[in-house]
Amino acid sequence: MTTDAAAAFAAAFGDTPDGVWAAPGRINLIGEHTDYNEGYVLPAALPHATRVAARRRPDGVVRLYSAQGDGQVTSVVLDGRAPGSVPGWAAYPAGVFWALAEAGHAVGGADLAFSSDVPTGAGLSSSAALECATAIALDELYGLGLDAPGRALIAQRAENAFVGVPCGALDQMASSCCVEGHAFFLDTRTLIGRQVPLDLPAVGLTLLVVDTRVKHDLGDGAYAGLRAGCERAAELLGVPALRDVAAEELAAAEEKLPADLRPLLRHVVTEDQRVLDTVAALDAGDPRALGPILTAGHASLRDDYRISCPETDLAVATANAAGALGARMMGGGFGGSVLALVDSDRLEAVESAVHAAFAEAGYGAPHTFTATPAQGAHRVG
Known part of the structure; x- marks a missing residue:
């Protein structure tokens, strides 16, 4: 893939880049829709990554090219570019330039060619990978001296303010900060995190990802x-964010809210507790305990947050029936991927059952692969 990015650069710009950088997509073990509630998350980076071959330009012009795009180079003059002014995929890297300039960093133009194997619209943070690859490339090209969390926050700012998706920090922090062989336990209020060892194959377990191929668009208003x-529920409860409602206070807090906001509160409070329970299980050397936690998380996303869909529900139910220890949907919702914890000797049976169930239901074939915790954003060439 490094070669692909460099080849894409040569095809688009007819020369060699100054370097090649990569930023991964991510899975999220548990902690969905908790990040913008200042709660806890537990992501891990995927081997799937977006790579960017990049070269500085002296004229303030940004030229963007994707090997997976339409074969056209998108040119953006940065001066005067306003949020929402760049259409399509190019808004994500263009937004990083904008966010760096807004933060006072001296960044000029650049030629950037991207190549990615992160599935898009699958809840695996393809947009964050695109942003974080851009951020680390510009950081090193222009000697900005940012650390990994700093680059992640620039990338998040780009997606929030330039692209217009009000996401929390989960995706960008995962893409920037994860460490190979670990999950990243992050408090999204303090942005303090620690790496939690996650060597599931050593204990005969595998994480299976089922990309349902049902695409979602988080910019369509549902996420917002x-x-x-x-935010309305937190305001009515008089707390800074829903993470400030303790589990033992949940029932009393629900009584203070209108009926439509109670399920949102219930999901956030119980999901934060599921993250803490998962970290405790991993710290105690009991990864099999994650199975029921995953399944409970899916039920909460399905019944309280109401962001699952028939395909993700079918994948979860089928995986569990075929012997998975637990499973849940990942990502913003309305499609995307499912994560299942499986005994390694049951992996083939679970995969086969999911494919058969999708065929029987008349759905398109899902894409399945195993997830091994990988390295966050780094230079590769």
Whole structure:
């Protein structure tokens, strides 16, 4: 893939880049829709990554090319570019330039060619990978001296303010900060995190990802509506964010909210507890305990947050029936991927059962692969 990015650069710009950088997609073990509620998350980076071959330009012009795109180079003059002014995929890297300039960093133009094997619209953070690859490339090209969390926050700012998706910090922090062989336990309020060892093959377990191939668009308003509902609930409860409602206070807090906001509160409070329970299980050397936690998380996303869909529900139910220890949907919702914890000797049976169930239901074939925790954003060439 490094070669692919460099080859894409040569095809688009007819020369060699100054370097090649990569930023991964991610899975999220547990902690969905908790990040914008200042709660806890537990992601891990995927081997799937977006790679960017990049070269500085002295004229303030940004030229963007994707090997997976339409074969056209998108040129952006940065001066005067306003949020929402760059259409399509190019808005994500263009937004990083904008966010760096807004933060006072001296960044000029650049030629960037991207190549990615992160599935798009699958809840695996393809947009964050695109942003974080751009951020680390510009950081090193222009000697900005940012650390990994700093680059992640620039990338998040790009997606929030330039692209217009009000996401929390989960995806960008995962893409920037994860370490190979570990999950990243992050408090999204303090942005303090620690690496939690995650060597499941050593204990005969495998993480199976089922990409349902049902695409979602988090810019369509549904995600923003959920976030607004959580913020309204926090306001009515008189707390800074829903993470400030303790599990033992949940029942009393629900009574203070209108009926439509109670399920949102219930999901956030119980999901934060599921993250803490998962970390405790991993610290105690009991990864099999994750199975029921994953399944409970899916039920909460399905019944309280109401962001699952028939395909993700079918994948979860089928995986569990075929012997998975637990499974849940990942990502913003309305499609995307499912994560299942499987005994390694049951992996083939679970995969086969999911494919058969999709065929019987008349759905398109899902894409399945195993997830091994990988390295966050780094230079590769």
